[in-house]
Amino acid sequence: MRKMGALLLALALVISWAPLAGAQETVTWWYENATPDQERIVRTNFVDRFNRSQSDYRLEIRFDPNLENTLRTALLAGTGPDIVMTHGIAYALPYIQNGHLLPLDGYAEAYGWYDRFLPVMVQLGSYNGHLYLLPKSYESMVLFYNKTLFDKHGWKPPTNRAELEALAEAMEAQGIIPFATGNAGFRVANEQPVSAFLNHYAGAENMYKALTGQLPWNAPVFVEAIELLNEYYQKGWLGGGNYFSLTYEDYCTLLATGRAGMTINGTWAFQWMTDFFGQTGQEWDWVPIPALSEHAGYPFYDLGIGATLSINKAAKNPDGAAVVLDVLSADKEIITDLNRDWPGDWIVPVHTLDAKDFGDKTDPRYARYVEEVADAVAAGNYGYTVWTFFPPRTESYIIEGIEQVWLGQITPQQFMDRVNQIFQEELQAGAVPPTPAR
Amino acid sequence: MGAPATIPAGATAGVPKPRPRRQRRSELKGWLFLAPALILNVGVILVPALLTAGLAFTDWNGISTPKLVGLKNFRDLAADPVFWGALWNNVKWTLIFLTVPIIMALVVASMLLTVRWGRNLFQTIYFIPMVVATVISARVWQQMIFHPISGVLGWLSQHGLNPFGGNPLTNPSTALYSVAFVDNWHWWGFIAVIFFAALRQIDPALLEAADMEGAGFWQRMRHVSLPLIRPTIVLMMIMTIIWSFLVFDFIYVITQGGPGYSTEVLATLTYKRAFETFQAGQASAIALVMSALGGVAIAAYVWLQSRGWDV
Numbered sequence: 058m059r060k061m062g063a064l065l066l067a068l069a070l071v072i073s074w075a076p077l078a079g080a081q082e083t084v085t086w087w088y089e090n091a092t093p094d095q096e097r098i099v100r101t102n103f104v105d106r107f108n109r110s111q112s113d114y115r116l117e118i119r120f121d122p123n124l125e126n127t128l129r130t131a132l133l134a135g136t137g138p139d140i141v142m143t144h145g146i147a148y149a150l151p152y153i154q155n156g157h158l159l160p161l162d163g164y165a166e167a168y169g170w171y172d173r174f175l176p177v178m179v180q181l182g183s184y185n186g187h188l189y190l191l192p193k194s195y196e197s198m199v200l201f202y203n204k205t206l207f208d209k210h211g212w213k214p215p216t217n218r219a220e221l222e223a224l225a226e227a228m229e230a231q232g233i234i235p236f237a238t239g240n241a242g243f244r245v246a247n248e249q250p251v252s253a254f255l256n257h258y259a260g261a262e263n264m265y266k267a268l269t270g271q272l273p274w275n276a277p278v279f280v281e282a283i284e285l286l287n288e289y290y291q292k293g294w295l296g297g298g299n300y301f302s303l304t305y306e307d308y309c310t311l312l313a314t315g316r317a318g319m320t321i322n323g324t325w326a327f328q329w330m331t332d333f334f335g336q337t338g339q340e341w342d343w344v345p346i347p348a349l350s351e352h353a354g355y356p357f358y359d360l361g362i363g364a365t366l367s368i369n370k371a372a373k374n375p376d377g378a379a380v381v382l383d384v385l386s387a388d389k390e391i392i393t394d395l396n397r398d399w400p401g402d403w404i405v406p407v408h409t410l411d412a413k414d415f416g417d418k419t420d421p422r423y424a425r426y427v428e429e430v431a432d433a434v435a436a437g438n439y440g441y442t443v444w445t446f447f448p449p450r451t452e453s454y455i456i457e458g459i460e461q462v463w464l465g466q467i468t469p470q471q472f473m474d475r476v477n478q479i480f481q482e483e484l485q486a487g488a489v490p491p492t493p494a495r
Numbered sequence: 496m497g498a499p500a501t502i503p504a505g506a507t508a509g510v511p512k513p514r515p516r517r518q519r520r521s522e523l524k525g526w527l528f529l530a531p532a533l534i535l536n537v538g539v540i541l542v543p544a545l546l547t548a549g550l551a552f553t554d555w556n557g558i559s560t561p562k563l564v565g566l567k568n569f570r571d572l573a574a575d576p577v578f579w580g581a582l583w584n585n586v587k588w589t590l591i592f593l594t595v596p597i598i599m600a601l602v603v604a605s606m607l608l609t610v611r612w613g614r615n616l617f618q619t620i621y622f623i624p625m626v627v628a629t630v631i632s633a634r635v636w637q638q639m640i641f642h643p644i645s646g647v648l649g650w651l652s653q654h655g656l657n658p659f660g661g662n663p664l665t666n667p668s669t670a671l672y673s674v675a676f677v678d679n680w681h682w683w684g685f686i687a688v689i690f691f692a693a694l695r696q697i698d699p700a701l702l703e704a705a706d707m708e709g710a711g712f713w714q715r716m717r718h719v720s721l722p723l724i725r726p727t728i729v730l731m732m733i734m735t736i737i738w739s740f741l742v743f744d745f746i747y748v749i750t751q752g753g754p755g756y757s758t759e760v761l762a763t764l765t766y767k768r769a770f771e772t773f774q775a776g777q778a779s780a781i782a783l784v785m786s787a788l789g790g791v792a793i794a795a796y797v798w799l800q801s802r803g804w805d806v
Contacts (some may be wrong), residue, residue, distance in 0.1 A: 129557060129558060130734060132558075133558065154559070155558050156561050157558070240753075241637070244751040244752075244753055252677050299644070299662070301662070301665035302644075302664070302665055303640075303644075304638075304664045307642075307645070397689065449771065449773050453771050453772045460753050460754045464755045468757055
């Protein structure tokens, strides 16, 4: 009996001390789909380091291939993670409008986020005068090319439409596919060439006017942009006639083996370039997308945000979540290590980072990109990607409708008429993400 | 012991007889056994189904408070060519699956019946595609058969032997049939095994009698086997209609409805409206249409039964 009493006393002591022993408060983050290797990169370079550096908070991250649906259900039920990650502003906007996200203004003041992040990013993440979203990273479309192939043929990277088309014709004559691209397995990729052609033909000013309702999307300048894209498709320049059959693995292989010359792609492709060219031993490089008409400047970068970070209104630990967001955007070592191991996915849009900070951690071509784009964005030389600035129905129609143009089922004019009709409906309904003032 | 008391005739008319206690306890037990499945069905099927039916009459982006809009979602669908295209693709899909796999399965199951050696091996081979995950089957066909560079058709193209001239999945006029071909590849063996099991239930004396009467293979099939397994065939056809209006997986993995809506069906359209364009109300309306079409098939089945058909 005495033994039993002693045991109970010991148990009571353990239980009473337990909260002190685990004094760290847990911060939860549901992350989007990632490969096992990418999961390891995030855990090693950020989660583990954060947890070692903190005495008050412990970050728990969960990778979810079905993040959008899981998150929506959880937020509607008044639960969910402390840190809310979405695939972009259009996805986050309904959460803001329905009061599921916490305004970050107080934290932004306290931690100096307004000064740290690029102003355009603060504008992008704001709604009705309050900051709700921080971009996890930013991205843009650039022109990657096979440098070995270019050197062999004495070709120079193009800076305007005439040079681009002369190059494409020269490649075609040699049996080389001008643009390595395709949508097999990822039909959403259709929006990338549409986004590039709208921006680099119509120009940033026209894009801004259309996004803010001052110019219709079926104005001639946008129709001409789609006509040009369709012309390239019909010539077989996009994927060599196999656009609908090629996955990114297929076309990156074509590019890295010199069977294709260039690809207009997003900055997430930096990782692919390293991987695929690493296997063939050929060299790659990148340049800004050439101006496709006199309306577009050069160089300029169409800006996109692949993921946003916010704090759940129902967060159990909002202060801890703010600390996580602060460390993620302030610790240069963490940011550069993440970029070293997962290039293109962790370009945190802050003033405080330049090529020097990367040292020899990353490929110099990648470090050059980070610095040049940051400078261009700071100078206002940026455009608007479809997946960041367009509302969901318009985006969805662009992805599917452009195929009808390529297949000859509708004309570019009909396509842009429908884009305009859906966009105006969504603009009226308040579904268009905020467009930063130029 | 006195004389037994007698009850006047008619004195108990209209008064419900109290059920014996044992019967009441037995009924209660029955309900208790039924309760777990019933609660699960009401919670997991009935309530979500009723909510979906209700949402079909609302404007809802999946996050905000739903707003009642009456029949607007249905009017919008009626004016939407993508919806009609998807519905027509479902009809084509249904016609394909009501004929091709069922004929293939009947022929092969009948032939299996005549085979003595290796019957189990053949059944296993036919059934294997059914147990391979959809994503795997779809990717194998997409990348290893149809692909213009790495696939069998690519190799045939290089030698000028590709009957399609290119990748049939990327041609709007052949894309739906190509996906249906892949789905049928994994599906027909399953039906063949079911038909074979039904054929094996036929009394061999009947087939022997037909043999003695001089009936050939096709005559035995037409006049003996098919009439006797008719209930199985009809049931599989009814299920085929229901499943054809729900088809999603192969199409979503292989073409995602493209190119240019050529393989869009109601289920892929529902998914896109719900989770890509956040039109949950309209997605529910499409889902309701799908349910109604499946309901027609079920009603036909019940009607046939009520008319005395042995199905």
